[in-house]
Amino acid sequence: MVKRGKSWSYVIRVADPETGVSKPKWVSGFATEEAAKAARDEARVAARRGEYVDISRATVKQYLTEWLEAHQLEVKPSTHAGYTFMAETYLIPRIGTARLQALKPATLTRLYRELLEGGGRNGKPLSRRTVDYAFAVVRKALNDAVVVDRLLPSNPVERMKRPKRERREPRSVWDAAQLRAFLASAASHRLGAFYWLAAYTGARRGELLNLLWSDLDLDARTVNLRGSVGVYAGKRVEGTTKGGRARVVSIDAGTVAVMKAHRKRQAEERLIAGGSWSGGDLVFRMGLGGPLFPDTVSQLMPRLIRDHNNAVKEAEQADSTPPPLLPPMRLHDLRHIHATMLLLAGVPVTVVAERLGHVDASITLKVYAHVLKEQSTAAADIFAKAVETGSTDAALDAIEDPEHDDPGAVGGTSC
Structure with missing residues (x-):
């Protein structure tokens, strides 16, 4: 112990965690010798455990x-x-x-x-x-x-302690008929293809706004989601996807047709704009070719829903058979609709996770646990039907453990 002026100090030796070299550490500011000794003893124990920390006055x-x-x-x-x-x-x-x-x-x-x-x-x-x-x-x-x-x-x-989290009811999303009605109404808008692709791929808005035409292989029916768009300090910024890795998502023939029509429409806009057209290869862009900000497509969706509902109400007054009215829905909910419909159709969670770009299927399991629970209620009936129809041989073959004979086999059913 050393007294310097009116305060006491102590010194201990602490090993550097990277080099292992022991170095002296002086600590001062104690009012009494007893307080300095007590602090020194605690510091020695912490140093032996590798838990020693330097005294800092930083706020x-x-x-x-x-x-x-x-x-x-x-x-x-x-x-x-x-x-x-x-x-x-x-x-x-x-x-x-x-x-x-x-x-x-x-x-x-x-x-x-x-x-x-x-x-x-x-x-x-x-x-x-x-x-x-x-x-x-x-x-x-x-x-x-x-x-x-x-x-x-x-x-x-x-x-720390936190208040107990209240159980929230799962957010409801559109059913298939409502989704079809929205996409049909949105098709007349120059960005209708954006909402179609969002619903049919489950991609995030930033990933779609980053798409180049070279990222779409319409012959192979695939979309390469390799980056994303965000906003920083009021500026549009391009970067990696949320998970930090690119992924390829398959699309159906109907989506290919929608994207071909969108490309044709964009080519017509380019001819009309002439020299005012901004360069680039973006799939989704403004009328004069400039890049879109993420909020643009998010704020447009409620307007499209409102326009659809107004058209339905007018059709009802004309005694025709209109499409269904649409409850409010966010752009991000198209991603939830995509995942929900796939899971209810029996698509494996791992496949859905890959399409959504989740780093781990456990994320998908957590977010869509309510959907999987709903799906599992039908498992008993599916099994009973398989037994009654005599299709159990194929079923048993499918679930036979592949690892029993080949430890390196791929395609097991574990989750």
């Missing part, structure tokens, strides 16, 4: 600011913009002045509750999803404070 604001700057190189611009918004809007104003190493689970639990109850504009409650996103940023930053920067022995987010 949460200082750490988050530095972390966001360093993290900018590792994520997409749109993702970084989301992290920054959450940190600057919800986290720093409330816990920014707290010392990072003094951050406790109880503090984070209180913050979580405050955001839920009145963290929005003018003191309005925030949605559970928004608060969870904000805390996902906190968790990721503090994980780096533990693993990378070695400023925390553990992540307090992992030990």
Whole structure:
């Protein structure tokens, strides 16, 4: 123990985690010798466990600011913009002045509750999803404070308490008849093919807006989804897909016909625009050829639904037989419709996951658990029917374990 002025200091030796070389670490600022000894003993135990962290006076604001700057190189611009918004809007104003190493689970639990109850504009409650996103940023930053920067022995987010999540009813989506009615109405719009392709591939809007004509092989009936489009600081930005990898999605003959008609229509627009046409090979673009922003197609969909419903009401007054009225639906719901219909038709989860671009089929299982549960209720009847019709031999052959004879066989039925 060493007394320097009015405070006490201690020194211990700590092994560098990368080199293994032991180096002295001085820690000062203790009011009494006893306090310095107690802190030294705790530090020695932590050092032996490989959990020693340097004493830091950095605040949460200082750490988050530095972390966001360093993290900018590792994520997409749109993702970084989301992290920054959450940190600057919800986290720093409330816990920014707290010392990072003094951050406790109880503090984070209180913050979580405050955001839920009145963290929005003018003191309005925030949605559970928004608060969870904000805390996902906190968790990721503090994980780096533990693993990378070695400023925390553990992540307090992992030990905080959260309100019990209320079970939400699955969001309802259009049925097949409603989807057909919408696509038929949207076909007259110059971007009708966009909504058709969204429904028939399950692709995200950013992936479709990134498509080039060279990404479509209409003879082989495939679409190569190799990138995505987002918005960062008001600018249209191109990047990788959400999962970070390209995928090829098959399309049917009807979709091929729709895309050929769309290409012909686009060629006519180009002739009309003449010298005003913007260059490029984008499949979906503005009337004069310029690239589309993601919000354009999202905001257009409610208008198309409204126009369809107005036309249905006029047809009802004329005593004709109109198509069904459409309840409100988001653009992203076309992706859910695609997945739901495939799963209810018995398409394997792994195939649906690949079409949607999910990195792991477990994501698909989690999101569409309600659909799979509905499908499973019919399993008993399917089995009974197979037995009654005498088609059990083929069924038993199909489910016979392929790994029994060939450990390297592909096509097992495990999920």
